Amino acid sequence: MGVLDGKTALVTGGGRGIGRAVSERLARDGALVAVHYGNNEAAALETVAAIEAAGGRAFALRAELGVPGDAEALWAAYEAHPLSTPGVDVLVNNAGSATFADIEATDEEAYDRAHAVNAKAPFFIIKHGLARLRDGGRIINVTGTPDIALPAILATITAKGAVNALTVSLAAQLAPRGITVNSVGPGIVETDLNAALLADPAVRAHAASRSVFHRLGTTGEVAGAVAFLASPDSGWVTGQHLPVTGGLQLSLL
Incomplete structure (x- = not known):
């Protein structure tokens, strides 16, 4: 039996990269997983198929994030699916986008877009999901590493x-319902989204050197951290940010 048997999870951006690894791991732990996607239906369906082939249960749903009414559209799509359950036990806000520009190159449109997808969407997905989230549930936000200087994606990091x-604030508000709220900050992780960049041996070597393990992280390692925070074992952990970075910048060795 899995630790999430009988539970339902919703993973935004669940069809690719870290989101796919999270979807597959939560399904392997027993959850019925709603795999959200914005535009890449094929990737989401491929993730669902992989989960089902491994004996798990999942379904895909679409909602574009970063546009007006996105949170309401996401929950409407969830409720319209015949496999959805009345309540959700685990909400993983994973979907995001990166705006590559320093402060001088960032205009208001780019700034607003970065915040619409990476900050506003999770805020309102949670807001409109609170009535659907079961008491004792889990909210896990996949964010970033706040103590590292990354001026090249400043709007996104903000x-x-x-x-x-x-x-942190939600953890305090939702504690009376037994709902934990935590965030996970991936380090430099190898995904299909950055494969072209990491194909350059010099870039890859530099990225690997940032970890004390001198390698890149895997999506599965990030998913393992999310799975812990989704599990009953994490019931005494809330309002925390968990860096999953391979000791990024701990030393210069």
Whole structure:
């Protein structure tokens, strides 16, 4: 039996990269997983198929994030699916986008877009999901590493930092319902989204050197941290940010 048997999880951006690894891990732990996607239906359906082939249960749902009414559309799509359950036990806000620009190159449109996807969407997905989230449930926000300088994606990091702050305040508000709220900050993780960049041996070597293990992280390692926070074992952990970075910048060795 899995630790999440009988539970339902919703993972935004659940069809690719870290989101896919999280979806597959939660399904392996026994949860029925709603795999959200924005545009890449094929990837989401592939993730659902992989879960089902492994003996798990999952379904895909679409809602574009970063646009007006996105949270309501997501929950409407969830409720319209015949496999959905009346309540959700685990909500993983994983979907996001990166705006590559320093402060001088960031205009208001780019800033607003970064915050619409990375900060506003999780805020309102949670807001409109509170009535659906069961008492004793879990909210896990996949954000970033707030103590590392990343000026090249400044608007995105600002938005991710907002969700880290949201995590702490929500943990206090939702404690009476037994709902825990935590965030996870992945380090440099190898995914299909950055495969082209990491194909450059020099870039790959530099990225690997940032970890004390001198390698890149895997999506499965991030999913393992999310799975812990989704499990009954994490019931005494709330309002915390968990860096899953392989000791990023702990030393210069």
